[in-house]
Amino acid sequence: MQRRTLLKSAAVGLAAAGLPRSLFAQDLTPLRVQLGWISNVEYVDHWFALENGYFTEAGLDVTVMPGGPNAPDPLTMVAAGSAEIGYTSWLPFLDAVAKGNDFVIIAARMQTSPLGIISLAAAPILEPKDIVGKKILAQGPAEQTSIEATLSLNGLPNDWEMVTAGFSPEPLVAGDGQGYTAFATNQTITMEKMGLLRDKDFFFRSFDELGFPGYAGIAFVSKAYLEANREALVKYTAAIIKGFKADEDDPALGAKITVEKYGADFGLDLDQQTRQNELQIDFMRPGGAADFPLYALDPAKMEGPMYDAARATGRTELPPIADIIDTSIVEDALKLA
Structure with missing residues (x-):
């Protein structure tokens, strides 16, 4: 403005x-x-x-x-x-x-915080342990830190692959990763507009829900x-x-x-x-x-x-x-x- x-x-x-x-x-x-x-x-x-x-x-x-x-x-x-x-x-x-x-x-x-991870039904990320070994599409250092802190707080190894992504979840849908850092108040809406149903076709878990408050x-x-x-x-x-x-x-x-x-x-x-x-x-x-x-x-x-x-x-x-x-x-x- x-x-x-x-x-x-x-x-x-x-x-x-x-x-x-x-x-x-x-x-x-x-x-x-x-x-x-x-x-x-x-x-x-x-x-x-x-x-x-x-x-x-x-x-x-x-x-x-x-x-x-x-x-x-x-x-x-x-x-x-x-x-x-x-x-x-x-x-x-x-x-x-x-x-x-x-x-x-x-x-x-x-x-x-509404920041979290979107995943698809084929490989849902519902708990911290589900991050381990996954390829996660993330925008930058803040999102990377959130994932690493979540794993650390839950006593899990820092074992995941970061793929730099933008602000659209389309690469997730295209299969470029198994998770995508996103906001519950933003990119989940994009998923809905694609015709995908939350908690059926895709899942969202905030970092707060994953143990990083x-x-x-x-x-x-x-x-x-x-x-x-x-x-x-x-x-x-x-x-x-x-x-x-x-x-x-x-x-x-x-x-x-x-x-x-x-x-x-x-x-x-x-x-x-x-x-x-x-x-x-x-x-x-x-x-x-x-x-x-x-x-x-x-x-x-x-x-x-x-x-x-x-x-x-x-x-x-x-x-x-x-x-x-x-x-x-x-x-x-x-x-x-």
């Missing part, structure tokens, strides 16, 4: 919130958010927060900057002061902290920004939680505004985005409980199994978990949302 489109969306948010346009220039606190991927329905909580004026109601002028393969890394953007909030993954975050960056995690949008959509800031702007971060988090709830109420609308407005620069497919939106809700509110603490951080999970997973990848110098997370931002945001 182009920057000017986002700024225009913030101005429209003033009208949606019934606030005077003069507020835009005079009283809104600017806040730049660097996404980890392109402006698709994955970030629909932000689109509803812009569309419905939740940010402007909170006194925020939020600019959302898309990520993607050709975009700057959010970790680099926050470190350089080019964004206040970034979205990243667990292991890259730990690596950035190990290099001396004073970052703090304030929220986790997805409570379990983690969050996805981790929001982080610099410690200095957190200390100076805590109230703004609470209001931002409350606004995107409201946005998620609005999406739960009307996921079809969430997909529509993504495709037609906020992700219009990316040529998104409405049917695909609608299905992705349906699938991702379960990762953000596991089990569907109304009182589930959306976007919350669990220190025990992070210092326990998530640190165990990090150690399994060779990351042994890990800071006390209290030094790199702040659970109070979400806790206070939930009171407002």
Whole structure:
């Protein structure tokens, strides 16, 4: 998405919130958010927060900057002061902290990661032991590390063959491998569009299900920004939680505004985005409980199994978990949302 489109969306948010346009220039606190991927329905909580004026109601002028393969890394953007909030993954975050960056995690949008492995009925990968000896199509180092950590955590030999692949599962269907690293919210939809039935023609197991736990959509800031702007971060988090709830109420609308407005620069497919939106809700509110603490951080999970997973990848110098997370931002945001 182009920057000017986002700024225009913030101005429209003033009208949606019934606030005077003069507020835009005079009283809104600017806040730049660097996404980890392109402006698709994955970030629909932000689109509803812009569309419905939740940010402007909170006194925020939020600019959302898309990520993607050709975009700057959010970790680099926050470190350089080019964004206040970034979205990243667990292991890259730990690596950035190990290099001396004073970052703090304030929220986790997805409570379990949708990254995992797709396999076909002829050679299903349903348990960690099924990876051993297999040829796995994988996109890069992050996926390779996930497989190696899964094997290590389960006491299995690192015996598998990696074949570099892109973001389409077609090579798996063509027989180029026996597994394919993928997202439950993306490539499984491609398989469905091929006419294949999940749990019959193909199978998906997340790395979380295979014993390598983690969050996805981790929001982080610099410690200095957190200390100076805590109230703004609470209001931002409350606004995107409201946005998620609005999406739960009307996921079809969430997909529509993504495709037609906020992700219009990316040529998104409405049917695909609608299905992705349906699938991702379960990762953000596991089990569907109304009182589930959306976007919350669990220190025990992070210092326990998530640190165990990090150690399994060779990351042994890990800071006390209290030094790199702040659970109070979400806790206070939930009171407002």
